[in-house]
Amino acid sequence: MVGDAKLLFPLDEQPAHGLVRGAAIRGPAIQSFLAVRKRSEELAEGLSAEDCMVQSMPDASPIKWHLAHTSWFFETFVLAQAGADFRTFDPAYRMLFNSYYNGVGEMHPRSLRGVLSRPGLDEVRRYRAHIDQAIVALLERPCPPEWLALIELGINHEEQHQELILTDLKHHLWCNPLHPVYRAARPVAAHPAMDMQFCEYEGGKTRIGHAGDSFGFDNEQPAHTVWLQPFALGKRLVNNRDYLAFIEDGGYRQPEYWLSEGWERRRSENWQAPLYWQAPESAGQGWRIFTLSGDQPLRLDEPVCHLSYYEADAYARWCGARLPTEAEWEHAAQQAGTAREVFGGFMESGDFHPVPPPVTGAQPSQMFGEVWQWTASAYLPYPGFRTAAGAVGEYNGKFMINQMVLRGASCATPREHFRASYRNFFPPATRWQFAGLRLARDVLG
Amino acid sequence: MVGDAKLLFPLDEQPAHGLVRGAAIRGPAIQSFLAVRKRSEELAEGLSAEDCMVQSMPDASPIKWHLAHTSWFFETFVLAQAGADFRTFDPAYRMLFNSYYNGVGEMHPRSLRGVLSRPGLDEVRRYRAHIDQAIVALLERPCPPEWLALIELGINHEEQHQELILTDLKHHLWCNPLHPVYRAARPVAAHPAMDMQFCEYEGGKTRIGHAGDSFGFDNEQPAHTVWLQPFALGKRLVNNRDYLAFIEDGGYRQPEYWLSEGWERRRSENWQAPLYWQAPESAGQGWRIFTLSGDQPLRLDEPVCHLSYYEADAYARWCGARLPTEAEWEHAAQQAGTAREVFGGFMESGDFHPVPPPVTGAQPSQMFGEVWQWTASAYLPYPGFRTAAGAVGEYNGKFMINQMVLRGASCATPREHFRASYRNFFPPATRWQFAGLRLARDVLG
């Protein structure tokens, strides 16, 4: 619950040494705030104002909209409530950049975000500067803990939108037949392929969910006890080679591996491979894949990505395994601790695409930072879940239906924005996210 | 799991005394089979051939189709595999009455079941007799356990379709502006209204799911351990009086109580009250409700019914409570045991509509036999869940997405067709089933 979350920035003493948040280190509040704000703008570097206003489908938003909406969030939930000396940049923005908060009032229709040529990108940048200045001014004075908590929420909110900037941009560039390059491809170290191996876990009583001093979203809370049956978890992510075997075995032609709704979706949208895959144009040629570095040959050793839940689930069934539950996944992630192989490259690597795993040791590799991993768990409230009072309570809770939980973090997730208890969620047909899978299976006790 | 289920009818010895199935007593196999088959036909009594062929929406099916499809089930999964001496009634039926089994082959489109004027109702009755005769002939000889298991599955399958016959018929009659009566209304004993009270449960480790000698569907298995937080469960179902207060408080006009998708659905379909409710036409008049006995005044003390998950969930949020999880519900049902108040009227009561509860004692009343109760649990596989091999494995498993579990049993459920572990499931927007709710809340430990 937002209101109760332990604060990143305690009231009296803003630490010079930073605070632990997830597994990462944060600096003092102002620096943290400004760093996140700056990174959003850096993501837009090299893009034109035109690039920043495309909306390629209702699920995706223009980059300019992301830049404005994250500012709107600070304005609406912090500045507008923090006192009389805040001057609104433009009163029309309250409606224009409201995403889905009924408690705030009217909102511009989601599917029409791409028509907002006004305000222009430059104007939105001025809006951002205006908000930055006001938040910094607020933080320079003694600041009540509830505002600090909301600022921290705003920072985490902006990090989520940084990932969306990348996934939405990728979809937009894909819709352009020119398949433009966003960032040049970086060389990737070749690793020998590892056979699929599993780690076993005993099960029994364990505790999941977020607790403690660091930031967590309301939907990760409260921490609570669950009971697990013994299970095993794949030591590495399923990769393109694995998945290609499924395709070549007729996985997209046989309903027996698929959930009924998944098969219907596959048929109606004519899925033949993951999103962004391009079939060989003629014998002898190989598969290609569209990335944020343009069209590339498909690397067989890298984690498969841009799967819907339906595809991930069908693949797992085809190979006699299943998807892990979110509790299993979190339990394993707690065990994995901070071993080096556990972490991938995150957004900061600059790859913007998953890379092959390192040679792994005892722990599952790439739990975080390459692809989100579909779990077999529906996105539902934890026992004792409460939303915050007011409009900010609409943040997560009202979406708890018809969505599946993904765990981990992807190559588009900011490095500071992950933890074992983190719950990402999307409808099962979603394919434009960096989502892949890790296998699980039962262990007979 | 179907193939492993303990048999209703052991191979060598068909008992004269019957076998416990759920809380009910069954006779020997042939009698059980014939009794179920007869009841389906009794449900169609008083209806014309025209009545029996209406399909009022794609989700519902004509009664004639239910009568044929339940026979097809025995033919396809038992008779067609049981030996050379079975003569097919009509080879076209294999496709015509296949509901959704890809493993069996092609199927007539679901939304076009209402165009099948041929075969006529009389022909379908001959088909039923043909199948009945063949199954009885099979049962009169020594019968391998896997066939017995499939016959038992067929009986349970037919019981499920008996409930659907009633819910589909109700929707069909509602679509006819004449609002015809199916069965005359029976007098209902008036009970003084009871305030809402809760039973508390300690939580901790418990076991849910189906195990033991009796029949259970694959989706209830295997039994397994779960961990519950302390909780409380409403002693009675939410009734029309309760729900009317929600309506009158603006529950259908304020998004804050609703899941986001639920609110969208409410808007797009203009829900203002539960399905089948008719608002007062003028001041001074009361609400009315359409039932299988035609239009009736709304009885305030009877359980509210024909709610979607979205409405049940919004109501619970509005009154500061929540829906129970399926594990909580099952745990409570195990405790409730066989106390008299626990059971409602089921289909056999002839009410075809929920009735007000008896004065209750220590246990939650009407856990079974009045309305299905939406739970907060998504319909997903239990740990260790396996489907049967072959097409019959499509029975339940492939629907485990985007559906919510309902527990209990309704006034349209056959009395023998219930148990504490039973998992019913529907998409959250479903309203034409006899579905209501029971409140739950957290108990701080």
Add this chain to the structure above:
Amino acid sequence: MVGDAKLLFPLDEQPAHGLVRGAAIRGPAIQSFLAVRKRSEELAEGLSAEDCMVQSMPDASPIKWHLAHTSWFFETFVLAQAGADFRTFDPAYRMLFNSYYNGVGEMHPRSLRGVLSRPGLDEVRRYRAHIDQAIVALLERPCPPEWLALIELGINHEEQHQELILTDLKHHLWCNPLHPVYRAARPVAAHPAMDMQFCEYEGGKTRIGHAGDSFGFDNEQPAHTVWLQPFALGKRLVNNRDYLAFIEDGGYRQPEYWLSEGWERRRSENWQAPLYWQAPESAGQGWRIFTLSGDQPLRLDEPVCHLSYYEADAYARWCGARLPTEAEWEHAAQQAGTAREVFGGFMESGDFHPVPPPVTGAQPSQMFGEVWQWTASAYLPYPGFRTAAGAVGEYNGKFMINQMVLRGASCATPREHFRASYRNFFPPATRWQFAGLRLARDVLG
């Protein structure tokens, strides 16, 4: 125009010899009325009550609905206005069987006509008898001309629904995979194929539209002058052999022959041939076609049928011709007069399917009575067109948009229900009507 139409039954003197209506002879009013009413019921002979209540798509209606609605028409526009002594059969029918007359009030939704199992077919027959009796009683007394005019309109209305009974039934039986037979096929005389020849017409000033003593719909009126360029009209209808050449030449694969909207429709509905055609299952086999006599081999010499306007137009373009305008067609039909070859079999032939043409002489053959012929004319009001006052004015006029005119009459049209000025009309994507084409081309003056 309805109100002004010359009466079939003059007030004072009801003729023993009948009146010319179109090219046909009618008996006195009561006989005419009863004959038409009886024929509707004869069309339902051999069909079960179940057969009579199927609605296979929103555009089509159940036979039972046609039987009731045609009675409703007499009740609503004649009996309800003709005096106090008429007793309504059931007040609910006013809404239940209203097709589209806003001026009459509410109507049961068109797409839900198939849910009306009540009233049953027997009840609808009693309704028909009730109406028959009342109309006969009315006609037995002196009857003001405006009522006579409305009764005549009702007779013509019922004849239109007789054709719809057949086209709707055909679609319904086609949707049933059993492809039931309505009437046994009759032997067809084989005629040697005739090459396509054209009749030439000089053009200039001519007069089209309905005038004179006989009945005509408002949309055929008033008669008026038009100017035609010289043109030529095909002496016979395009037949299956002709059309197959178009298919085999890739007509359904090349957009260049198609209107843009037609091509989109072809793609989205995957048209590969006319409706009801079944492609050869293997080499060596021939095309088959579904008819009201079940599946039959495709007869190459019979007129092609069940085309949309888009297909008819594409075919004409492919062979370097065009569709005639309705004025050209009517001008030619006026010239053709009563030559024997001009007329086909109509509904009364009992073929319920178009037959090959006779050896033709000077006039275009089969102008009437085999297939409706798409024209290049949009369905729009004639100069001076007026609708009748009141709800009956909604009969034709409000549909004058986005529809194309068809001329002639089909094998499902009652023999008395045609004339050179008759305007049938359907949206250009319509395929379930008995619609084919006749070619036209320009003649350079």
Add this chain to the structure above:
Amino acid sequence: MVGDAKLLFPLDEQPAHGLVRGAAIRGPAIQSFLAVRKRSEELAEGLSAEDCMVQSMPDASPIKWHLAHTSWFFETFVLAQAGADFRTFDPAYRMLFNSYYNGVGEMHPRSLRGVLSRPGLDEVRRYRAHIDQAIVALLERPCPPEWLALIELGINHEEQHQELILTDLKHHLWCNPLHPVYRAARPVAAHPAMDMQFCEYEGGKTRIGHAGDSFGFDNEQPAHTVWLQPFALGKRLVNNRDYLAFIEDGGYRQPEYWLSEGWERRRSENWQAPLYWQAPESAGQGWRIFTLSGDQPLRLDEPVCHLSYYEADAYARWCGARLPTEAEWEHAAQQAGTAREVFGGFMESGDFHPVPPPVTGAQPSQMFGEVWQWTASAYLPYPGFRTAAGAVGEYNGKFMINQMVLRGASCATPREHFRASYRNFFPPATRWQFAGLRLARDVLG
């Protein structure tokens, strides 16, 4: 017909004095070409690159797309065929900026034109310069007449897109809740309101369609004889005052004035007034209207605009009149000749909005240059219509279905781009064009 059209630029002699085209004067070919090209870019002045890439609905296109596509037209139909020395600017553009010419090959989906952030606006301007240079180079040498004809077609094509630039931009700005201003409003001279009066025409034989030396589209040809009944035509356009009376009389609440499809559309899209009208927010306030100069008070004397055919037709029926046919309109326009009152302001006025009429004399006022006028005629081929060979033949002909003809020209039409025979066409539900109406009525002969 394109190929046969009389040339604007005869081969040997390019006139210094210009050529009559419509009622306007054109300079020599190069100047004409460059003037049109320049005007397109002037329309984009004051707009940002972001403004130029919005697509607010599938029917509308981004301005950048219009700028590129008009260049593509010259490239594809002239330069690519005119010789070996033409260097393609970017081969990808052949597909990217193909609107709908199947004969040219694949095309980028219409509904996704707004995702093309690349090429950017600057790049498209370079593309335009590249094409301009190549066409000028072509025109500087002796040029075969068929190329000249195609260049002239390209000029007219670009003029059509100039109007679309304005209508699409208007819709886009309207979708932005900020309602930005494109060009400042100009003062409008107030004229006293004139009562509706009619000019009468005798009818009889007349000739319509394009003929002669000047340019005309294929769909206006060939000129041909038609026969008209006597009729009368409104001396002025229907204005906002007239139309408001229809609204206030319940015109949008009563189906009796509407075509059946029109009423359905009105209901499903909840039309309550013309597009861009804003109802008074409270009593005492007046209606407002969105224009290319932002929100403005509704001026009662200006022609009503942004009507669908359905609304224009309903209005005419409500006031006991009708829409004119296109032949009636053209006949009247021929009579009106060059009287001053006949012409409005066109695009060149800079109003970008219709203005009240001058005091009129004998002729109908504002036949051209204020609003397009819906006619009662479907858009169909004239007798003897032929399309050009090749892909350019797809220009007009393949759209001749389900559209209605509009006559005249609007305040967004370039002044040189009109003539009495000009046929504009849109589907009847279209509202974003500058379309209004002029009444007609029958005159009893």
